[in-house]
Amino acid sequence: MGLFCFFVLLLFHSLNFTSAASNEDVVKKLLLQFKQSSVQSDPHGLTCSEGHVITLDLSYSGLIGSHHLPTLTALPSLQNLYLQGNSFSASDLSVSNISTCCLVTVDLSSNNITSPLPVRSFLEGCENLALVNLSGNSIPGGSFSFGASLLQLDISRNLISDSSLLTCQNLNLLNVSGYKLTGKQSDSILSCKNLTTLDLSYNALSGEIPNTILESGSASLKYLDLSSNNFTGKFASLDFGQCSSLTLLKLSHNNLYGDEFPSSLANCQALETLNLTSNKLQDKIPGALLGNLNKLRQLFLGRNQFSGEIPAELGKACGTLQELDISDNILTGELPSSFVSCSSLVSLNLGRNQLSGNFLSTVVSKLPSLRYLYVPFNNITGPVPPSITNGTRLQVLDLSANLFTGNVPSVFCFSNAPSALEKILLANNFLSGTVPSELGNCKSLKAIDLSFNS
Ligand SMILES: *[C@@H]1O[C@H](CO)[C@@H](O)[C@H](O)[C@H]1NC(C)=O
Ligand SMILES: *[C@@H]1O[C@H](CO)[C@@H](O)[C@H](O)[C@H]1NC(C)=O
């Protein structure tokens, strides 16, 4: 039969149209070209499934609506339609005559859709439609049922305030971030069973996080972002019954509280990112629980009320850990010596606690991958250990607002080794002496702050 696939990628970025009329002409010309090329390359006539892929990319082309969209779907083999950053509006989406439609991907993000989506849209006849991106419009509501083929729906950054408009269907990605959702209306979304990615961040959802998704739906869930809402309740009450696929869990910027973590979090063995920043969690950091999450790469526990010492067991997560932020808590004592095994750690933020002791030289200076070290506003005394930049790969060293005494160390960078050090922040300590001339070895240095020392 001699089917051959062809791929046309049209980039139109540089054109800058001024009137709707000229847009119309350009699109018509384009359509003509497409029709001709389709006909030439396949004299047998096309159906959606014949392996032809045409991608039409008219992103940021200054297009202003009126009838283009239905016309475009009349292209027999158009599968991917990228119209990001134009000025199409809701009325351009409605259509009375549905023709054959082979579209798989439609990107209408960052357009001018400011009224409710029409009940009958030009996408209605598209039986293969898998991805619709309407992100970054100002859609206030309307019809969001796109047929059973749809797998990914991105309607982030719009103005919809009613989650009951959304239907799960077979969706595996749903992005509802940056909406106007308020109150306790997350239940319906959180019971979507086939989701692998759910982003509900930046809304004003409140009440307790319903356990529905975590219990039953979560078998397939990989990415769950509920950050920057107004969820409350005891963190320990959440039930991570089946979270074996979960790689990202973001609950930051909510009002979760309590002095314990849910023990079922131990089921989430695939977890790579755990973000609990800015809640009201207290008491000890559960080191044993977190230290047993063997894939953890990013752990963010900042801006809570954790107290006591940093648990030594947390160092067990160190094989994989790349970023650790436990800043802005009430932690005391030292960074335990178990952390010397943190060979992958790139960024360590311990700022705004009450840490003390000489862990900078005994532990931190032995972290070979470390680039970003933030330990401001703690209770560390004694001289700044010169070894801190020897053995690490520091770009940023922030030790401001501690109780350091002695001279400003003369050796931050070594003449025989390339240094990446860009920022040295030592303000608000009790250091004395002069700015060392050896700083000339720090070829990348952009800022040094020694203010408010003695
Ligand atoms: C966006 O839509 C509004 C009303 O729907 C209209 O007044 C405005 O001219 C449109 N803007 C552009 C750039 O098309
Ligand atoms: C609808 O489609 C029919 C048949 O394809 C055509 O004759 C008619 O003009 C179309 N109507 C509109 C409003 O496009």
Ligand SMILES: *[C@@H]1O[C@H](CO)[C@@H](O)[C@H](O)[C@H]1NC(C)=O
């Ligand atoms: C939707 O488009 C935005 C840019 O406008 C992009 O950041 C986002 O990743 C897209 N969503 C999906 C699911 O492809």
Ligand SMILES: *[C@@H]1O[C@H](CO)[C@@H](O)[C@H](O)[C@H]1NC(C)=O
């Ligand atoms: C969910 O996915 C499964 C398998 O991937 C599929 O059989 C099922 O129809 C999908 N939809 C729902 C609503 O479960």
Ligand SMILES: *[C@@H]1O[C@H](CO)[C@@H](O)[C@H](O)[C@H]1NC(C)=O
């Ligand atoms: C959801 O959309 C927001 C805003 O458009 C974006 O920043 C975020 O990365 C998206 N989430 C996912 C999982 O793609």
Ligand SMILES: *[C@@H]1O[C@H](CO)[C@@H](O)[C@H](O)[C@H]1NC(C)=O
């Ligand atoms: C968040 O919830 C608290 C009660 O839990 C309420 O007092 C507050 O107004 C809510 N804030 C927002 C932005 O909805």
Ligand SMILES: *[C@@H]1O[C@H](CO)[C@@H](O)[C@H](O)[C@H]1NC(C)=O
């Ligand atoms: C964790 O959450 C905080 C607060 O929302 C945010 O600033 C930070 O970028 C998040 N980190 C990651 C890796 O998501």
Ligand SMILES: *[C@@H]1O[C@H](CO)[C@@H](O)[C@H](O)[C@H]1NC(C)=O
């Ligand atoms: C840390 O320093 C602050 C202010 O100097 C002080 O109030 C606090 O008691 C100190 N904490 C510890 C554990 O030394």
Ligand SMILES: *[C@@H]1O[C@H](CO)[C@@H](O)[C@H](O)[C@H]1NC(C)=O
């Ligand atoms: C830097 O490290 C090397 C090798 O580990 C060591 O020989 C040297 O004494 C160290 N210098 C300082 C100032 O710590």
